[in-house]
Amino acid sequence: MKLLRVSLLVLSSLMISCFAFAADMKVGFIYIGPPGDHGWNYQHDVGRKSVDEAFGGKVETVFQENVPESADAERVMTQMALSGADMIFATSFGYMDPVLNVAKKFPNVKFEHATGYKTADNVSTYSARFYEGRSVIGHVAGKMTKSNTIGYVASFPIPEVVRGINSAYLAAKAANPNVEFKIIWIFTWYDPAKEADAAKTLIQQGADVIMQHVDSSAIMTVAEEAGVYAFGQASDMSAFGPNAHLTAIINGWGPYYVKRVQQAMDGTWKGGEQTFDGIEAGMVVIGDMSDKIPDSVKKEAQAIADGIASGKLHSFTGPVNKQDGSAWLASGETADIGTLLGMNFYVEGIEGDIPQ
Amino acid sequence: MDLGDIQISLLLASLIVAATPILLAALGELIVEKTGVLNLGVEGMMIFGAIAGFIATIETGSPWVGFLFSILGGASIAFIFALVTQIFRANQVASGLALTLFGLGLSSLLGHSYTGIKPAAFSDLHIPILSEIPILGVILFQHDPIIYFSILAVAAVYFLFRNFRLGLILKAVGENHDSAHALGYNVIVIRFGAILVGGAFAGLGGGYLSLVRVPQWTEGMTAGAGWIALALVVFASWQPLRLLIGAYIFGGVTLLQLNLQALGLEINVALLSMSPYLVTIGVLVFMSARRSRGSLEAPRSLGKTFFGL
Numbered sequence: 135m136k137l138l139r140v141s142l143l144v145l146s147s148l149m150i151s152c153f154a155f156a157a158d159m160k161v162g163f164i165y166i167g168p169p170g171d172h173g174w175n176y177q178h179d180v181g182r183k184s185v186d187e188a189f190g191g192k193v194e195t196v197f198q199e200n201v202p203e204s205a206d207a208e209r210v211m212t213q214m215a216l217s218g219a220d221m222i223f224a225t226s227f228g229y230m231d232p233v234l235n236v237a238k239k240f241p242n243v244k245f246e247h248a249t250g251y252k253t254a255d256n257v258s259t260y261s262a263r264f265y266e267g268r269s270v271i272g273h274v275a276g277k278m279t280k281s282n283t284i285g286y287v288a289s290f291p292i293p294e295v296v297r298g299i300n301s302a303y304l305a306a307k308a309a310n311p312n313v314e315f316k317i318i319w320i321f322t323w324y325d326p327a328k329e330a331d332a333a334k335t336l337i338q339q340g341a342d343v344i345m346q347h348v349d350s351s352a353i354m355t356v357a358e359e360a361g362v363y364a365f366g367q368a369s370d371m372s373a374f375g376p377n378a379h380l381t382a383i384i385n386g387w388g389p390y391y392v393k394r395v396q397q398a399m400d401g402t403w404k405g406g407e408q409t410f411d412g413i414e415a416g417m418v419v420i421g422d423m424s425d426k427i428p429d430s431v432k433k434e435a436q437a438i439a440d441g442i443a444s445g446k447l448h449s450f451t452g453p454v455n456k457q458d459g460s461a462w463l464a465s466g467e468t469a470d471i472g473t474l475l476g477m478n479f480y481v482e483g484i485e486g487d488i489p490q
Numbered sequence: 491m492d493l494g495d496i497q498i499s500l501l502l503a504s505l506i507v508a509a510t511p512i513l514l515a516a517l518g519e520l521i522v523e524k525t526g527v528l529n530l531g532v533e534g535m536m537i538f539g540a541i542a543g544f545i546a547t548i549e550t551g552s553p554w555v556g557f558l559f560s561i562l563g564g565a566s567i568a569f570i571f572a573l574v575t576q577i578f579r580a581n582q583v584a585s586g587l588a589l590t591l592f593g594l595g596l597s598s599l600l601g602h603s604y605t606g607i608k609p610a611a612f613s614d615l616h617i618p619i620l621s622e623i624p625i626l627g628v629i630l631f632q633h634d635p636i637i638y639f640s641i642l643a644v645a646a647v648y649f650l651f652r653n654f655r656l657g658l659i660l661k662a663v664g665e666n667h668d669s670a671h672a673l674g675y676n677v678i679v680i681r682f683g684a685i686l687v688g689g690a691f692a693g694l695g696g697g698y699l700s701l702v703r704v705p706q707w708t709e710g711m712t713a714g715a716g717w718i719a720l721a722l723v724v725f726a727s728w729q730p731l732r733l734l735i736g737a738y739i740f741g742g743v744t745l746l747q748l749n750l751q752a753l754g755l756e757i758n759v760a761l762l763s764m765s766p767y768l769v770t771i772g773v774l775v776f777m778s779a780r781r782s783r784g785s786l787e788a789p790r791s792l793g794k795t796f797f798g799l
Contacts, residue, residue, distance in 0.1 A: 373606035485754035
């Protein structure tokens with residue numbers, strides 16, 4: 135009996151060590167919502183899968199979905215670190231403090247936090263210049279609207295979202311001086327019913343092009359039904375609105391994830407870095423343009439995307455005033471990174487207040 | 491920046507649409523709670539009804555079959571709850587929470603290959619003559635059949651508890667299950683049935699979400715509607731008519747604040763977003779405060795397990 139027990143013990147520990155050595159590295163991902171949202175989380179999961187593909191069996195990836203931005207996030211990351219994760223990607227803004235707390239407890243685990251601004255020796259941040267994509271779709275929106283009213287469904291009043299609104303507005307205004315923005319804040323990233331309600335409200339109030347900075351594809355479905363236009367958010371959403379879908383801003387996390395995991399394996403990964411990439415690095419990708427967009431507008435939009443990628447154009451180029459009329463950017467001046475990252479004001483011409 | 495952009499009749503018509511999923515789910519939960527069972531799994535039953543109805547609609551092309559499956563879907567996972575809490579006498583709170591998690595998980599598993607598909611449209615039923623009435627016609631009589639059903643169901647539940655023997659029996663079981671048992675009523679069977687009916691209503695509410703209101707399938711698309719329904723039952727102090735008023739106020743203020751935002755009014759937006767919750771609670775508390783105390787109380791056996799005598 136004793137022999138049996140001992141051999142079982144040996145066998146099982148052998149098996150465990152086999153599993154442990156199966157992959158050189160274990161990488162964890164935590165998502166704020168379900169990867170099935172066809173939006174923000176879906177794209178992070180696409181990025182995770184490209185890590186799987188790039189490294190084959192050498193890297194094992196694990197993920198946890200629907201992790202709230204609270205003490206739960208700390209618990210989940212601690213669990214991941216305890217179960218052998220060497221690197222953790224926390225893919226939502228609100229994981230910021232939980233990441234720092236867990237990173238302190240596990241100095242040998244490498245942390246990557248999306249869209250945050252706090253770093254540590256083993257914490258780097260990464261974010262995409264989505265506002266570059268908003269310049270492109272803002273131009274398309276300005277050209278496509280007939281009612282001169284563009285609806286915008288916004289999530290939370292954080293600099294990331296405000297930046298997107300301003301960038302889209304400036305581009306739309308440049309394309310069509312009569313354009314007006316109607317903005318609704320819904321204080322959630324993911325609530326299809328609420329997003330649909332907001333879009334319906336905007337359409338009832340005359341908007342014929344809808345932009346969104348929330349995660350689900352509900353708005354696309356509503357736009358399709360109402361016969362107005364909309365843009366894919368985070369990924370291509372044309373399946374939800376074949377006629378409504380003009381183009382999309384696609385989040386391309388894959389290249390960055392592969393690069394950082396490679397660096398971690400080579401030992402060249404560094405904490406305290408802050409990556410902020412855009413169209414040029416492929417972190418922001420403009421999706422396929424719909425046939426509904428006239429060729430001339432397609433060309434203009436492409437030119438804007440190319441210009442931004444090459445550095446010739448900048449989404450925020452003066453002269454631009456703030457909403458209250460005070461000067462912000464002088465003619466030809468471009469916005470500095472600090473102002474962009476902390477943006478908490480509308481540019482001149484947008485009506486309404488940013489909720490505080 | 492003028493209020494002229496808000497079309498009041500359209501606003502009122504869409505508030506009914508926005509409120510219907512919560513109303514249906516809350517009405518089902520009201521029946522369940524009246525019999526003394528606290529089922530916290532409303533969210534899970536709703537989302538399961540949403541995916542069951544969605545899959546059935548896609549596969550058959552008929553939203554009517556879809557709604558039938560929403561009802562069956564909601565009732566079938568409520569069956570698990572009934573089995574666990576009534577036959578095996580497990581704790582209702584824990585089982586309800588588990589049901590929510592189960593429903594969310596199972597629906598996302600089943601729904602995996604159903605994202606990005608559009609369900610067959612569910613056409614509106616314009617009631618002859620009545621729908622022609624100016625303004626009122628648009629608000630009340632140009633909806634889809636489920637909305638008429640939800641309003642009739644509220645009336646039916648109201649009269650059930652007021653005028654019918656069955657309603658009294660349900661109430662008796664919820665107020666004091668030992669006495670009801672002593673009078674010869676089978677507490678377990680009655681509660682089992684009520685739980686199934688509650689699940690059916692929640693499932694229908696979920697189906698309305700995925701087939702009419704959004705209409706598409708996305709994971710976790712109920713996004714807390716089930717919890718709002720649960721809260722509504724309490725704030726309506728277990729009265730069907732107050733439930734209807736509460737649900738419509740909630741839907742109405744939600745849409746009104748979206749409309750006000752779109753107008754770009756200089757009102758604190760954070761306050762506006764909070765307003766549906768505040769106004770609904772405020773109105774229902776005010777209504778309750780004027781009534782005698784007895785009508786406000788929860789069914790006395792609510793949440794208690796019946797062990798027989």
